[in-house]
Amino acid sequence: MKTIIIGGSATGMGVAAKLKRLDPKNEIIVIQDKEYVSLGACGIPYFVGDNFSNPETLIARTVEKFEETGVKVIKNTKVDNVNFESKEVFFNNESLKYDKLVIAVGSKPIxxxxxxxxxxxxxxxxxxxxxxxxxxxxxxxxxxxxxxxxxxxxxxxxxxxxxxxxxxxxxxxxxxxxxxxxxxxxxxxxxxxxxxxxxxxxxxxxxxxxxxxxxxxxxxxxxxxxxxxxxxxxxxxxGVLPNTQLFKKTNLEMELNGAIKINQYCETNIADVFAGGDCCSSLSFLYKNTKTFYLATIAHKQAKIIADNINQSMSNQFMGGLGTTIIRFFDLELARSGENRTFMENQKIKTREILIKDKDHTNYVSDQEDLWLKIIVDNNTNEIINVQLAGKNKSVLRIYGLVSLIWSRVKVDHSLEQIDLPYSPPFSRTTDIIHIALSKLV
Amino acid sequence: MKTIIIGGSATGMGVAAKLKRLDPKNEIIVIQDKEYVSLGACGIPYFVGDNFSNPETLIARTVEKFEETGVKVIKNTKVDNVNFESKEVFFNNESLKYDKLVIAVGSKPIxxxxxxxxxxxxxxxxxxxxxxxxxxxxxxxxxxxxxxxxxxxxxxxxxxxxxxxxxxxxxxxxxxxxxxxxxxxxxxxxxxxxxxxxxxxxxxxxxxxxxxxxxxxxxxxxxxxxxxxxxxxxxxxxGVLPNTQLFKKTNLEMELNGAIKINQYCETNIADVFAGGDCCSSLSFLYKNTKTFYLATIAHKQAKIIADNINQSMSNQFMGGLGTTIIRFFDLELARSGENRTFMENQKIKTREILIKDKDHTNYVSDQEDLWLKIIVDNNTNEIINVQLAGKNKSVLRIYGLVSLIWSRVKVDHSLEQIDLPYSPPFSRTTDIIHIALSKLV
Missing domain, CATH: 3.50.50.60 (FAD/NAD(P)-binding domain)
Known part of the structure; x- marks a missing residue:
């Protein structure tokens, strides 16, 4: 089976790598508009900031490494057109036929x-x-x-x-x-x-x-x-927008922002055409609405799903994203996950919420810092639908716990209030900020 | 209503504080064998290590502060005997009658x-x-x-x-x-x-x-x-053992190690007598067995439950502990949660497990360190029953996520594999160690 992948970033190369692992006989051709593939774009600010000096460090895996596994990469090449009827991709006055097509063209800066x-x-x-x-x-x-x-x-x-x-x-x-x-x-x-x-x-x-x-x-x-x-x-x-102008005049279904519509199998409306990553609108986990996430984490997951489904039809489904985000800004750290305010307001979701300001650990161990936590609960489902954290000292890694609670769709009740979170003086207080917040939400 | 509390540490003073908040008319007498109450014993190593110089910092709340709220503290006083029939506590050649008794005598070093x-x-x-x-x-x-x-x-x-x-x-x-x-x-x-x-x-x-x-x-x-x-x-x-020799000759039911048996309401076998904290055997969350946890976090939770249930009978239940623990040892950090090996082996629980060694965050941001994660899954329930982490840079705070997954009793399947964990170069990698582990366990 011959798969053509348009785009050589996280989604495209993720599909290529997984598909080869699933079956080395898979014929895979990646068409990439740059000299390189697998750019870790999230590293660019840290390269600029002299965290490292060699720009090749931004490349997770080279073209050569992919080609060693049998993946063919057509570099420096823009796709001119795609004919979904004849299953053909046109570029450089050539064309190639595909059995399966993966659109992984990502996003581009506005x-x-x-x-x-x-x-x-x-x-x-x-x-x-x-x-x-x-x-x-x-x-x-x-x-x-x-x-x-x-x-x-x-x-x-x-x-x-x-x-x-x-x-x-x-x-x-x-x-x-x-x-x-x-x-x-x-x-x-x-x-x-x-x-x-x-x-x-x-x-x-x-x-x-x-x-x-x-x-x-x-x-x-x-x-x-x-x-x-x-x-x-x-x-x-x-900001960025889906890099999908190539498909504007085709019958590929897209959102108003140019994001390609996909189902849970990462299938587009066109047979044998998959899409994933920044160029798509994806399922949002909590309310099953769709949105464009522009997150490397989502691209990685969808790459795996696309490869699984090319290898065996409808064998893996995307469960949805939470828009989980974490950022360091100097010594301040912020993290968030879950639905956003605009959606809650538009859908008239009845919520209750709490904002707690506490400390990250005991007062008698050095470097105690402020820690803020907001939790928003859907009054109808009694599930956590949004969390926001700010602190220092990596204390916002508590987001792992809060994401896990959202993902598990656990109810905010007296049982959850007793969750057995860790305590030791350098890491937390006996009653963690999460406990304080939950006790006020039950 | 008159409540006598034997013991002025985490459990005892937690009960006193909560009970007063619930109803200021509650008459509360704490009998404590020391000059002070509310010792944060977890701070002792950090006091010895010169993290702070004033030993009073170890005292979370003074006797005076408690007495301002109307809690009576009888200091420097050992209880000599308790008569559960006449509901009397004997000490210093005196005795006091109670309506409710709370045994919060803690543990003592072996x-x-x-x-x-x-x-x-x-x-x-x-x-x-x-x-x-x-x-x-x-x-x-x-x-x-x-x-x-x-x-x-x-x-x-x-x-x-x-x-x-x-x-x-x-x-x-x-x-x-x-x-x-x-x-x-x-x-x-x-x-x-x-x-x-x-x-x-x-x-x-x-x-x-x-x-x-x-x-x-x-x-x-x-x-x-x-x-x-x-x-x-x-x-x-x-190690420590429950400090319960006072009750050895009474009809208070205890385990072989001297831990007082309690039910989910923190009631002992004797009417109107509650117990909690280090002196008790408590429900273990996952398999509903019992064990003595010796953890301040459990003591704090049980204090709240005892106060609630004294205030209104059977209004709050202890859901169980996971033995969640975190420790810093020089620059190394370890965390664990869930059932222990001995129990798994004794109960012949069929498990699968994975040990992953990865890195805490991207290679191009400074201070990247090793991170180890072990996850053990019960093959019968398909739930996570034990997690262990080791790393540096607070990376083991991922324990919050793993505890939340255990507590939520979520199944280890392809859906969980896609949990939307955070990614940004200073905090994690696009595929987090938890994702790597889960992908090998589904």
């Missing part, structure tokens, strides 16, 4: 339609080349403008600040940092940390024009509210 | 019958006074013999080593450190750490005699295998 947005010193955070150019072009103590303060924007802030001692300005369109991911109490902690670091944060505003010099380098950004921000470099991190 | 075991420089780790005397008597660079290598023994080793630069010898009767708590692979990590620190570890051996000087101070310990160990101080940490 580029706003702003004058001079194509200037030389405006960068996105998407490819290995992006990482290399940012690391080279942003000089020590330069002025950097970060547009958008989502997870990648914040990771870039931390890493550029630490490695380049840059003067950083963040501009955020919304009235809060991380608005759709964390509630205000948690956004405030991030905003306080930004202020502590003397980083400028402009909210409720957006860039409407870049001013460039005669070498097409941005020198200033003008904002809707009339600010003029001087800058040597600009990082565009306002 | 003192082996060894010649000269009452020498001046042999210490246990049980009271505030123990902490103060150990801290004063163990001088810098002295020779310390630690007898028993359970959790408290190891915490004492770390703290005495760090603060006193002592030359430490550990003697352990069993063939492995932490034998009944962790499997060999995990014990080995602790033993390696002991060797790294140039601490002497003698296994399969025990002290049979202490040699003392003319001031009744131990100078040497002789062992069964013929060793003679020179020492300036001895810490006895071979």
């Amino acid at each position: 580029i706003p339609s702003i004058k001079n947005v194509n200037a030389n010193n405006i960068f996105t955070v998407n490819s290995k080349e992006d990482g290399i150019i940012i690391k080279n072009k942003i000089t020590k103590e330069s002025k950097v403008l970060i547009i958008g303060s989502g997870l990648i924007g914040l990771e870039m802030v931390e890493n550029i600040y630490n490695s380049k001692h840059s003067k950083i300005t963040i501009i955020e369109k919304a009235d809060k940092i991380l608005k759709n991911i964390f509630d205000e109490e948690f956004s405030d902690l991030v905003e306080n940390k930004i202020h502590d670091k003397n980083i400028t944060l402009i909210k409720n505003d957006e860039v409407i024009e870049f001013l460039v010099d005669n070498k097409n380098n941005v020198t200033h950004a003008k904002t809707r509210n009339g600010e003029t921000i001087q800058c040597d470099s600009v990082i565009l991190s306002i | 003192i082996p019958s060894i010649k000269n075991v009452n020498a001046n420089n042999i210490f246990t780790v049980n009271s505030k006074e123990d902490g103060i005397i150990i801290k004063n008597k163990i001088t810098k660079e002295s020779k310390v013999l630690i007898i028993g290598s359970g959790l408290i023994g190891l915490e004492m080793v770390e703290n005495i080593y760090n603060s006193k630069h002592s030359k430490i010898t550990i003697i352990e009767k069993a063939d492995k450190i932490l034998k009944n708590i962790f499997d060999e692979e995990f014990s080995d990590l602790v033993e390696n750490k002991i060797h790294d620190k140039n601490i002497t570890l003698i296994k399969n051996d025990e002290v049979i005699e202490f040699l003392v000087d003319n001031k009744n101070n131990v100078t040497h310990a002789k062992t069964r295998n013929g060793e003679t160990i020179q020492c300036d101080s001895v810490i006895l940490s071979i």
